[in-house]
Amino acid sequence: MFFSIETSGDIPIYEQIVRQVKLAVADGVLSGGQMLPSVRQMAADLAINSNTIARAYQELQNDRVLEPLRGRGMVVRRDALARCTKARNTLVADGVRRALADAIAGGMTADELRELFEAELVKQAKQEKVTSPLRAGDESCD
Amino acid sequence: MFFSIETSGDIPIYEQIVRQVKLAVADGVLSGGQMLPSVRQMAADLAINSNTIARAYQELQNDRVLEPLRGRGMVVRRDALARCTKARNTLVADGVRRALADAIAGGMTADELRELFEAELVKQAKQEKVTSPLRAGDESCD
Amino acid sequence: MFFSIETSGDIPIYEQIVRQVKLAVADGVLSGGQMLPSVRQMAADLAINSNTIARAYQELQNDRVLEPLRGRGMVVRRDALARCTKARNTLVADGVRRALADAIAGGMTADELRELFEAELVKQAKQEKVTSPLRAGDESCD
Amino acid sequence: MFFSIETSGDIPIYEQIVRQVKLAVADGVLSGGQMLPSVRQMAADLAINSNTIARAYQELQNDRVLEPLRGRGMVVRRDALARCTKARNTLVADGVRRALADAIAGGMTADELRELFEAELVKQAKQEKVTSPLRAGDESCD
DNA sequence: GTGGTCTAGACCACA
DNA sequence: GTGGTCTAGACCACA
Secondary structure (H helix, E strand, O other): OOOOOOOOOOOOHHHHHHHHHHHHHHHOOOOOOOEOOOHHHHHHHHOOOHHHHHHHHHHHHHOOOEEEEOOOEEEEOOOHHHHHHHHHHHHHHHHHHHHHHHHHHOOOOHHHHHHHHHHHHHHHHHHHHHHOOOOOOOOOOO | OOOOOOOOOOOOHHHHHHHHHHHHHHHOOOOOOOEOOOHHHHHHHHOOOHHHHHHHHHHHHHOOOEEEOOOOOEEEOOOHHHHHHHHHHHHHHHHHHHHHHHHHHOOOOHHHHHHHHHHHHHHHHHHHHHHOOOOOOOOOOO | OOOOOOOOOOOOHHHHHHHHHHHHHHHOOOOOOOEOOOHHHHHHHHOOOHHHHHHHHHHHHHOOOEEEEOOOEEEEOOOHHHHHHHHHHHHHHHHHHHHHHHHHHOOOOHHHHHHHHHHHHHHHHHHHHHHOOOOOOOOOOO | OOOOOOOOOOOOHHHHHHHHHHHHHHHOOOOOOOEOOOHHHHHHHHOOOHHHHHHHHHHHHHOOOEEEOOOOOEEEOOOHHHHHHHHHHHHHHHHHHHHHHHHHHOOOOHHHHHHHHHHHHHHHHHHHHHHOOOOOOOOOOO
């Protein structure tokens, strides 16, 4: 479990955690039945107040991604994958939609947009290679 | 100038105005020398606190998109187009970048992403035809 | 807006508020477009910490019952009625279901249950008459 | 004795056990003089911390449903039936009462409530036939 | 004025 | 040990 939290920046900490957990489940990095670090543990790891972690866990419970095992901690629900994949899709689609709306309102053409999209896609794909251990050594110059 | 403001939702009102003005300039709907409605006028039109409009205008002035016309209101600067086009590009690119980052973190493949992107693109292009006054009367059945 | 909060008892305060708001909307006492007391106001009225109220409002926002009017406060959403009616129905059905399950597991017969149900129903109906100002003076002996 | 325990969900495990024992006694499935599995046995069967079982047994002893048989475990008291029937009645009545209170607060009419109640009753009665060993083989198509 | 976030710290029930 | 709730109080952006 690796979370990267930005304490400055406009997204609330608990939201960052919620989003990262959901994306990790969608990605398969986190799967059904797996336990999450305890509230206190994670608070210590991230140097964040435990109330903030508790709030994130609470929200993940409301969203039926986690379930409590009484007295033992929080687990990823067996049926969380479908839900998180769906959440990821709407999250991404919403982002794309908003960006497109701005682009069109600003007079960008479809072709300019496609170009921009592909450029960002290869940029991130390249970065992904560097980050992920899977194909290390494979990446071209940066 | 038609603005559409959402008083619910997560984007501050003043920021919605700033963005819409910049995009309108980038699009060519607003061009150099054109005047904007007075703070009072716009506040009345949008049923919004005039401080909020004032703040938006202030930010647009800081960003050198508008300039005050001594006691007669705000005008779009002659040199605003290039600046707004640039602003639009980074705005869109940032949106795309964030969406891509989420998508990749959530395990979406490049192909799934391209598909989603194209789907949203045609959706918005279609809507654009209906909305925009440019080719009114041209659109086929919906 | 009348809320009755029990600070002792096993239901969290913020949950009590959430439930009462939803039921009030379902009942029609609270309707779309109506504003709720500000967080601070309600905290003062109920003599409860404002964080607790904020948490309730937050949950009501997540459940799409309330929406924020930036800088002005929280309003009941126009489409909240249907949602709250549904929430009420599942809330009540769940309660009934659990009670029935216990009853059956404990060997109660259907007829005993019906009797108990009707008894409680008239009891509460009577109390309702007393509480509600509509038909005061109408109630029989208690 | 078959218990079904939910480790997620809002009811404490020890309380689930207490309730299920009482209901079993009220139902006649468990009767006076009958022995319960030892704390260890039951903890092993249910894959649950033995402290939790011990706590449930303790509470059942306090409520005079079980009594210790000097070093040989716990037995159902001869006089437990009446007590458990009463407990069952108040348990069910409380549940019904709470559900009714919510229903009325939410503006449900008495008739809607009766309909809902009857619907749940037949649902559970049907399920009961399938579940219970009493009339296995008797149920019609589902 | 409005709501939202975060912290520090207390206290609780539960396993 | 686990999570959950609540308080007091600070700080923030926004209208």
